[in-house]
Amino acid sequence: MLSRVADSLYWLGRYVERAENVARFVDVNLHRLLDLPVDADDGEQWEPLVAAAGDLALFRERCGDATREHVIEFLTFDEQNPNSIVSCVRAARENARSVRETVSSEMWEQVNTFYLRVTEAVFAHSHDRKARFAENPHDFFTVVKTASHLFVGVMNATMAHGEGWHFCRLGRLMELADQTTRFLDVKYFILLPDHAEVGTSYDDLEWAAVLRSASAFEMYRKRHGLLLPERIADFLLLERAFPRSVRFCVVNAQGSLHEITGTPLGEFRTEAERRLGQLRAELDFASTPEIILSGLHQYLDGMQQKLNRIDEAIYETCFALQQSGESATDGREPQ
């Protein structure tokens, strides 16, 4: 498979997943904030969402105050924010377009339709759009979430589960692992109206929102019942069977990477395999009390950095042959 194509497939998977996660994140928090007392300071509640997404500097530069409108606009429709839903869907579609002959027609049509639905919402006369959106933002987020689920289903059902499929899945899982750490981390950024309210019903609502952001609420309830911070962290980080836990993503990402390279599991030949294997082992033997003791935020921060380094290593290992190929030849024949 062409390195360029593999790269595009990886990012196709990542961007579709990212769009979905941003949609769920904003949607869940819109719901949560409806339950807060009316006098709760708007900015204090909204800024953490941007902070957890890691785009606070760009946000302040573009939007200033963290009002509800600004934050929603920034995360949803702002074309200058590379991680807004619109930007992610556009990027996913550009990547799909550049590998149109590799993915199935059904996959391409799904991404294209996804893009058309989202851009329709953006480019409709912006006044109308705002009005319609403000009336029921939930509808729009539902469209985004459903489109992403459809994409994954169509991909699994119509594309051969070969190298290209594994690259797309690898990208999706890497993104998912990263997003889950961010959902969990948002709790760190949210300042409760008063410190005494830890353990109150507001605290409960926020933990429920964290779980819902990761589509984990129902599955968590079935498994643990009570909303206990330590168990929630355990569930989102380490739960073996939950498809959005960091561990689940890392284990399956590792599976895809080794399918691609052909290296047996438990061994490594490339930096990407080594780093991913290291992280997997760490997660396999992690203990939640220990993580909490060392500081959850610090742990999540470290996890995001590790995921970034794995992403870089995947790039070097699988996509960057472009450069090494260049140095191997200058176009002249050796004879």
Added chain:
Amino acid sequence: MKLNSYDVGSFYDELFAAPGAPRAEGALLVELIEALPAGEFRRRQRAAERALLHMGITFTVYGDQSGTERIFPFDLIPRIVSAAEWAWIERGLEQRIRALNLFVDDVYHEQRIVRDGVVPDALLRSARAYRPACAGLNPPGGVWCHITGTDLVRDRDGQIYVLEDNLRCPSGVSYVLENRQVMKRTFPAVFGASRVRPVDDYPSRLRDMLEQVAPVEARTPHVVLLTPGLYNSAYFEHAFLAQQMGIELVEGRDLVIHNGLVQMRTTRGLEQVDVIYRRLDDDFLDPKVFRADSQLGVPGLMEAYQRGRVTLVNAPGTGIADDKVLYAYVPKMIRYYLAEEPVIPNVPTFICADDQERQHVLAHLDDLVVKAANESGGYGMLIGPHATEEERVEFARRIEANPRNYIAQPTLSLSRVPTLVEDRFEGRHVDLRPYILYGKEPWVLPGGLTRVALRAGSLVVNSSQGGGSKDTWVLSC
């Protein structure tokens, strides 16, 4: 919906022999459309357009900053060609492509046709599309123009002419295939009853042909399609054809010359490539030989090609036969190389390099169509009867400054096909581009791209200038 009362006008109509009297091959279609409930035809037309948009069958509009993509407008009324007429067209195209291929081969070898005084030496030497780098080359099987899209037009009296030969990278065939898909979905009943010859095997034929022309020593040949990239106006077609053939779609940056061979950069290292169906003009193929500023090509590609390590489809240099002045000599080429009379005539053509003919052209600019030798896509052209006085003066000046670069032809009254305009049918002018593959033997796709000038009265069918397309039905009996 009322199709029978449609106004045929003073033109040759492809569907109606006379007002209210459909041609035999179109009778069934007319009957069906007449029977549709009011508004149904328009509804189906809109559904077809929506389908094309969601399938992403679009082209990029150059000069539009937002990179907007549009669907190539598509009209649901097909152009129908009878079996007998098609047999004649097919014979004519096969003959023409054989002669043109022999001509290109001759141009890059002994130039016998010049020595024997059939084509003037000065004309060849001044042709911009002549590629010195191709002199003496012998592509596999002696085939240079593997894929041709020849433009045919029909005049008021019913006579079909060859308007242009496109031997470089003719595009549009993907629309033929996709239009057909949409038509089958939209009118299954009439389709089933009409004995229309299929076009769906084009990608298989194309792939077979590409494998046939691989360099001789190649094992199972590795075929790729080289595209200028995502932002090229025909990108959809490149991706579509690669997908349908099951071959890789590559960009110049994916290829590299290593050990004298063309290799592609994969996740597992370099892999050899044997045949490149390139949708990139000669100019951009190799910055070492052609345009040095090309970012789209592969440095060293021409050398690998010259050494016979890779086959390029079409071969570089075929543009010489696209020269609009050399076009006038094609009937002579057919007689010279094949010792046959041309089956399909050329449009009568005045060559401005000839003093007498130029005087005639300059005196009749308001009747003639003037074309520059190396332009395509409807650019660099004057349609005399529709032009302003200033435009004619400007063209007269250009012709006198560089007579070699211009030809002129009578303005044909292109035939028309009924076309949906808002809620009624109106006649719109069409041309027809059939596609010919040439590996071991020429093969003509039974069908082709019918392009339609959607603006009332317009004769310009190019997609960049307000053209659309129709499905072309070649009947099997």
